[in-house]
Structure formats: structure tokens, C-alpha cells
Amino acid sequence: MSARAMAASAHLPKQTGWAMLALSLFSFFSSGQSVLAAEVRLTLKSEARVAQRILRIADVAQIEGDSRLAAEIGRLDLAQLGALSHNLPIGAQTVSFRLMLAGHTPSVFQLSGASRCLVSLDKFELSGEDLIDTLRADFAKKRGLAPEKIEAILSHHGALPRRRFRADDEIALIVTEAPAHEPLKAGTTPDPQREYFIRVLARGREEAVIPTLCSFQRWETVVESARELPQGTTLAAAHTRIVRRLVPADWQGPSAQDRSWFEGKSLLQAMPEGQILKPADLSASAPVKDNPILIRQRELVKITARVGGFMIHTTGEAMQEGRSGDLIRVRNLDSKSMILARVLDKGAVQLEY
Numbered sequence: 001m002s003a004r005a006m007a008a009s010a011h012l013p014k015q016t017g018w019a020m021l022a023l024s025l026f027s028f029f030s031s032g033q034s035v036l037a038a039e040v041r042l043t044l045k046s047e048a049r050v051a052q053r054i055l056r057i058a059d060v061a062q063i064e065g066d067s068r069l070a071a072e073i074g075r076l077d078l079a080q081l082g083a084l085s086h087n088l089p090i091g092a093q094t095v096s097f098r099l100m101l102a103g104h105t106p107s108v109f110q111l112s113g114a115s116r117c118l119v120s121l122d123k124f125e126l127s128g129e130d131l132i133d134t135l136r137a138d139f140a141k142k143r144g145l146a147p148e149k150i151e152a153i154l155s156h157h158g159a160l161p162r163r164r165f166r167a168d169d170e171i172a173l174i175v176t177e178a179p180a181h182e183p184l185k186a187g188t189t190p191d192p193q194r195e196y197f198i199r200v201l202a203r204g205r206e207e208a209v210i211p212t213l214c215s216f217q218r219w220e221t222v223v224e225s226a227r228e229l230p231q232g233t234t235l236a237a238a239h240t241r242i243v244r245r246l247v248p249a250d251w252q253g254p255s256a257q258d259r260s261w262f263e264g265k266s267l268l269q270a271m272p273e274g275q276i277l278k279p280a281d282l283s284a285s286a287p288v289k290d291n292p293i294l295i296r297q298r299e300l301v302k303i304t305a306r307v308g309g310f311m312i313h314t315t316g317e318a319m320q321e322g323r324s325g326d327l328i329r330v331r332n333l334d335s336k337s338m339i340l341a342r343v344l345d346k347g348a349v350q351l352e353y
Contacts, residue, residue: 040065040073044092044113049122049167055079057098060090060117073109076102079119083130083171087118120167126160130173131198135214138175139249149219151246155193156213161200163207172201178211192216192248216249221256223277231270235262236320238327238340240277253278264323294346295322301330303341305351316341316349327352 042061050059057063058074076098078090092115099109136152139145165171178195192215200208226241233239242256253276254261265282295301295318303316315333322328322343330341330349341349 039107040069040109042073042095042109042111042113044095044111044115045117046114047087047118047120049120050081051121051123053081053121053124055081055090055119057095060119061095061111061113069108073099073102073104081119081121082133083121083124083126083165084134084173085119085121086167086171087120089116090119091116122167123164125164126200128154128157128160131157131210131212132214134173134198135175135196135212136216139216143249145218150249151217151219153193153215153217154212155215158211159208160210161208165202169202170204172204174199174201217246218249218251219244220247220251220253222247222253223256223262225271225273225275225277227273229267229271231267232325233267233271234323234325235265235267235277235282236322236326236328237263238329245276247276293321293323294343295328295349297321299347300333301341302348303330303332303339303351304344304348318349322349 041064042057043064044061048060055078056074057076057078060078063070063074078094078098079085079088081088092111092113096106096111099111100106132152132154135154136150137147139152140147140150176197176199178197193213194215196212196214198210198212199206200210221242221244223240224243224245226239229235229239237259240262247253261279262277262282268281268283271277271281297318297320299318301316301318303314305312305314316330316339317333319329319331319338324343324345326343327340328343328349330339331337332339340352342352344350
């Protein structure tokens, strides 16, 4: 399990945590392993200073007992520390959870000591990852977003301070955005990559100013085309899918859960598979008199399928209503299978392969 994933698991909702724990224990017992007879005793410290970025159980707890098992447990990772990881709380529940995820049942270990350990990174140098974390957190805070929804793409940064910092240096990283050098010309869009300066302070004293070039994206749930769609397609549920993906940081799309803004509207231009759907891509809903509903839900329809040079006909039941050109779900009454068919006329559809 990666250090970042372990750090994230410490903040999972209680229900999710117990579900993952149950799955871990099931995997352990179903693998045929016998429960280890050796016992290991862990005493959680109240505080710890570490010199490496990867935090392990041995850093936050004293471990006694079987030497082989103690060494194995001590190497288990708990979190990845950043430059600003000062007094990061690691609770006893987090340690127990990590041990059980590794397959060690409560009969193998005994955990006592402090209820949590406050961890600080000591004797460290700044890294590019610290700059990315700082830029991401600053961008998210200024826009009222959760940091985990933001991706910071750092393309360049200046020289980092050539010194090792200690936990009591009270490091602070402050971001300022460089002003645009030239006003935007009419009809142009801003470059997503901008220049930012990161001031490095130690005990309030400026140690360095690091120039960076960075752009941002964010994770959003969006509606995209499920397949290649020709111009003029009247959209139905079968034409689209809802996915979570990276979008521009300034993206202002409508809710993916509300289908009313796109269903029944026509595409102004052809769209390849996987393209995000936006209101600007759509025409207004077709008036009923120009594009009436030809098939009603639960209506019996004639299904036409072209096989080589022959046309085959059968009967089906429409599972949804549709207008001309719509792709709808139809149940084949002969095979009882569900198919996708395009509406041709009143009571008539053609099988889509």
C-alpha cells in the first residue's frame, strides 16, 4: 500500500474504514495463512521527529516481542510527510488499522501508550513535491475547493534553498501570483500556465523566493459522449455517460446529475467519443410539432435488422419513449434480450450494431 494511500485512509469515514478492514481480514483468513503465534507489543509515543519523508510504524511506536515480526511491523508505512508536516497527529486507530490491513490480527499485537503521536519532519530539504503541495493548497483555498480536487502541474521552478531545515524552524511557504505581463487581446483566452512566487520563511525570516511556472486542473463529474455522434443527433440517455475526470480549473459546466439540460436537445456539430458535453454544443429543444414523440414507453414496435443483403423483422417492446433519430432501449419479445435501436418512424425502430 502506498504511503499517500495510507495517509488518505486515515481520514476515511468510519463506515468505509470498517468495510475495508472486514475485506482485509476476509482476504487474510481465506488465503490459508495460519494466525501467527508470536506476540508483539507496541507502545505509541506522544511525539516524534523524523528525518525521512516516509513515516513508518517504528517512527511512532516502541516495538517489543518477536524480533522478526517486530522488524516487519516496524517497516509498515503510515504517511508521506511534507515540509509543512508539523505536529501531524497519528492516532492509535490509524496504527491498528494499518496493522490489520497488512494481515496482522489483534491476537498478534498489543497496542498501548498515547492515544496519538504528534509527528514533525526534522532535518529536511525542500523538494519540488513541497512546492506542488503548497501551490495546490493555496489555489484550492482561494477558490473554496477541497485540495484533493485540484491537480497542480509544475513545469518549472527556481533553485531551492541549499540548507536543511529543522522542525522548530517554523517553516512557512507563501504563494503570490505574478501579474500578467501583457493585457489579453480580444478573442484570446488566458494561458493556463502562470508564474507564481513562493516565499520560504523560517521563524518569520525570508530564506528564499522561488519562481515557479504552474497550471491547475480539477476533478469533476461530467457528462461525455458515449460514442461518436453525428451532427443533429437528438440526445437521449444512451448517447451519454457520466464520468469523473480532469477538467480546466475554471470549468463552469452544469451538474452531471441533472439530465434536463441536454436530453432532447440536438448537437450543433459532430462529436467524437469521450468529449465533454457543454450547453454551447447544443441547440434548443426541438419543438414538439417539428420533432414529435414517435414511440411511447411500453409500446410494441417493429424491429428491423439488416443482415448482409437481407432485412429481418421482429417485434419488440419499447422501454423508453423516443423521437426520430433517438437511440432507445427495446426488449426483443422473441429472445427476451435488451437491444439498442434507432427510432425510424412511428412504431418502427432499426437495430444498432
